[in-house]
Amino acid sequence: MENERDIYYPSPESVRGSLAENWEELERSAAEDLEGYWADRASELVWSKPWDQVIDDSEKPFYRWFVGGETNIVSNAVDRHITGPRKNKLALLWRSEDNKETRTFSYFSLNREVVKMANILRAMGVEKGDRVTIYLPRIPEVVFAMLACAKLGAIHSVVFAGFSADALSSRIDDSESKLVITADGSWINGSVFPLKNIVDEAVRFSPTVENVIVVRRTGTEVHMDSTRDHWYHDLESLPIARGACPTVQVDAEHPLYILYTSGSTGKPKAILHTHGGYMVGTYTTLRYTFDIREEDRFWCTADAGWVTGHSYVVYGPLLAGATTLMYEGGPTYPHPDRWWELIEHYGITTFYTAPTAIRSLMRFGDAWVNRHDLSSLRLLGSVGEPINPAAWRWFHEVVGGGRAPIMDTWWQTETGMFQITGVPAMPQKPGSAGRPVFGQEAEIVDGDGNPVPDGTEGFLVLKNPWPAMARTLYKDDDRFVETYWSKYPGRYMTGDAAKRDEDGYFWIIGRTDDVIMVSGHRLGTAEVEAALNSHHAVSESAAIGVPHEVKGQSILAHVVLNQGFTGSRELVEELRAHVAAHLSPIAKPDEILFVEKLPKTRSGKIMRRVLRARALGQDEGDLSTLEE
Ligand code: WT7
Numbered sequence: 308m309e310n311e312r313d314i315y316y317p318s319p320e321s322v323r324g325s326l327a328e329n330w331e332e333l334e335r336s337a338a339e340d341l342e343g344y345w346a347d348r349a350s351e352l353v354w355s356k357p358w359d360q361v362i363d364d365s366e367k368p369f370y371r372w373f374v375g376g377e378t379n380i381v382s383n384a385v386d387r388h389i390t391g392p393r394k395n396k397l398a399l400l401w402r403s404e405d406n407k408e409t410r411t412f413s414y415f416s417l418n419r420e421v422v423k424m425a426n427i428l429r430a431m432g433v434e435k436g437d438r439v440t441i442y443l444p445r446i447p448e449v450v451f452a453m454l455a456c457a458k459l460g461a462i463h464s465v466v467f468a469g470f471s472a473d474a475l476s477s478r479i480d481d482s483e484s485k486l487v488i489t490a491d492g493s494w495i496n497g498s499v500f501p502l503k504n505i506v507d508e509a510v511r512f513s514p515t516v517e518n519v520i521v522v523r524r525t526g527t528e529v530h531m532d533s534t535r536d537h538w539y540h541d542l543e544s545l546p547i548a549r550g551a552c553p554t555v556q557v558d559a560e561h562p563l564y565i566l567y568t569s570g571s572t573g574k575p576k577a578i579l580h581t582h583g584g585y586m587v588g589t590y591t592t593l594r595y596t597f598d599i600r601e602e603d604r605f606w607c608t609a610d611a612g613w614v615t616g617h618s619y620v621v622y623g624p625l626l627a628g629a630t631t632l633m634y635e636g637g638p639t640y641p642h643p644d645r646w647w648e649l650i651e652h653y654g655i656t657t658f659y660t661a662p663t664a665i666r667s668l669m670r671f672g673d674a675w676v677n678r679h680d681l682s683s684l685r686l687l688g689s690v691g692e693p694i695n696p697a698a699w700r701w702f703h704e705v706v707g708g709g710r711a712p713i714m715d716t717w718w719q720t721e722t723g724m725f726q727i728t729g730v731p732a733m734p735q736k737p738g739s740a741g742r743p744v745f746g747q748e749a750e751i752v753d754g755d756g757n758p759v760p761d762g763t764e765g766f767l768v769l770k771n772p773w774p775a776m777a778r779t780l781y782k783d784d785d786r787f788v789e790t791y792w793s794k795y796p797g798r799y800m801t802g803d804a805a806k807r808d809e810d811g812y813f814w815i816i817g818r819t820d821d822v823i824m825v826s827g828h829r830l831g832t833a834e835v836e837a838a839l840n841s842h843h844a845v846s847e848s849a850a851i852g853v854p855h856e857v858k859g860q861s862i863l864a865h866v867v868l869n870q871g872f873t874g875s876r877e878l879v880e881e882l883r884a885h886v887a888a889h890l891s892p893i894a895k896p897d898e899i900l901f902v903e904k905l906p907k908t909r910s911g912k913i914m915r916r917v918l919r920a921r922a923l924g925q926d927e928g929d930l931s932t933l934e935e
Pocket residue numbers: 568614615689690691692693694715716717718719720721740801802803815817818824827828829
């Protein structure tokens with residue numbers, strides 16, 4: 308917090324006419340009348356049946372929003388635009404990793420694609436409430452697939468197309484999906500990642516999957532099971548794909564999607580979001596924080612496989628009627644200026660990315676940025692982990708030309724929408740995410756739930772309900788209550804440590820549970836350990852996150868080997884490859900230490916805290932519960 312006094316005041320251009328120009332007034336009025344504030348926001352969207360009640364908190368923490376209302380998020384993200392002046396406005400711009408292909412979709416043509424895919428899904432028996440797993444790379448079809456499911460009232464479960472067959476299979480089975488939508492492969496830094504092969508392996512013993520739709524992307528040869536697999540380009544030309552497809556009107560609380568995320572224990576949690584509240588929440592927060600204007604071109608670099616992609620690549624921008632860019636590749640391939648080239652080419656006005664990407668690009672020096680004209684940028688955004696002041700300043704000065712304010716948005720898969728962030732008119736403090744969104748109140752508490760004084764580190768909790776809040780964990784209400792609502796009754800436990808300063812700005816420190824944020828990707832220690840333990844040489848293991856200059860955190864694994872095995876460089880590489888194959892390449896431990904035994908409590912729980920302290924050369928703290 309040594310930079311707490313470091314304040315950047317927004318330029319008059321960022322303030323004047325911005326949607327949240329009167330942010331202090333908005334903050335005050337939402338605090339005074341939470342229901343009125345959210346009812347006003349919801350009224351900006353279309354509903355086929357108005358709600359009777361804004362918030363129903365009679366069965367806390369199972370809040371219900373816009374009770375009695377009916378709509379569909381697609382009615383607002385697509386349908387309402389094509390009957391008005393946005394009909395021919397660009398909705399989605401897409402560029403391929405090899406930089407040779409461009410695809411563009413107006414709202415009119417986006418609707419055509421969504422209708423087509425929805426017709427196909429419907430012909431395959433997908434009905435309201437059915438689950439569909441989407442395992443696609445960053446290509447336009449991932450957007451069509453999500454919207455097509457939503458249009459029919461089906462529940463999508465997008466699995467990041469970098470997860471292995473084991474991870475995919477457990478998500479397909481847990482959600483009992485009847486359909487999987489994938490591609491033959493995806494491009495990653497010039498080589499092919501074999502998505503269809505992974506799906507084949509994942510669904511081999513899957514009792515629920517009836518059909519697999521395959522989008523051709525890489526042209527890789529794949530096996531097609533004639534009773535189960537269908538090329539999307541074949542289906543597209545069939546009569547079933549043609550004709551109108553009405554957007555099914557659903558209850559505001561009808562599930563929109565589930566998204567698996569990591570928690571403290573082994574099994575990923577299936578976060579459930581709904582149509583009405585999630586729609587109002589993502590629409591409002593995107594507009595206020597990124598001040599979306601008709602002429603803007605918005606680019607969020609996230610993958611649709613994570614919540615940032617759901618809320619701020621797909622739903623938020625389309626709900627706001629914005630033009631959004633999707634780029635298939637990553638930041639540094641083939642050169643570290645591909646992103647800057649795209650910003651220049653498309654005249655991107657609003658650029659939202661992660662500190663890890665900023666740090667990795669910063670290492671290549673300013674020259675890569677400076678050879679491009681980035682003067683179109685007027686707003687920048689950051690998400691996924693705290694942004695260190697050095698990266699903040701580089702992003703602000705070198706990328707943003709000293710003009711563009713940075714919106715540091717703190718939120719989670721569970722929250723669905725921003726919870727702590729700035730708006731362009733608000734003064735900024737590099738490294739602080741800013742203030743709770745309008746209508747939210749956050750608090751820092753100690754282990755007993757008592758508020759701590761400003762400037763003191765504690766646990767971050769949220770005090771008010773918000774429309775895009777997770778409704779439950781799919782099929783696991785008990786775990787939902789237990790994980791988020793039982794430690795501090797009446798308040799939502801975020802799992803993060805933070806501080807608040809005397810100006811009411813929040814400074815996020817990081818997770819307090821067994822979650823590791825690697826390059827902004829959320830991984831559970833237990834998942835990494837399960838992957839390690841499935842190797843025949845491993846007896847048991849403990850994974851921890853340690854600070855990493857570029858990734859934020861990297862994984863350090865402690866491994867106890869079975870008898871007859873000895874640690875070697877080869878075994879380290881074999882175990883890393885094993886984790887990549889059984890969980891995901893993003894989960895590969897950076898370092899593996901072979902140890903004789905792991906520190907455990909007398910009841911046999913691994914004390915990761917002790918391993919962390921040892922790794923960082925810190926005091927090991929209270930060891931009274933350590934066995935022996
Ligand atoms: C965790 C949630 C939804 C954003 C993508 C990650 C960390 C997120 C920030 C930020 C500091 C942040 C927190 C949080 N985090 N944004 N601006 N500053 N930390 O979503 O995978 O659900 O992870 O990401 O630790 O708990 P997620």
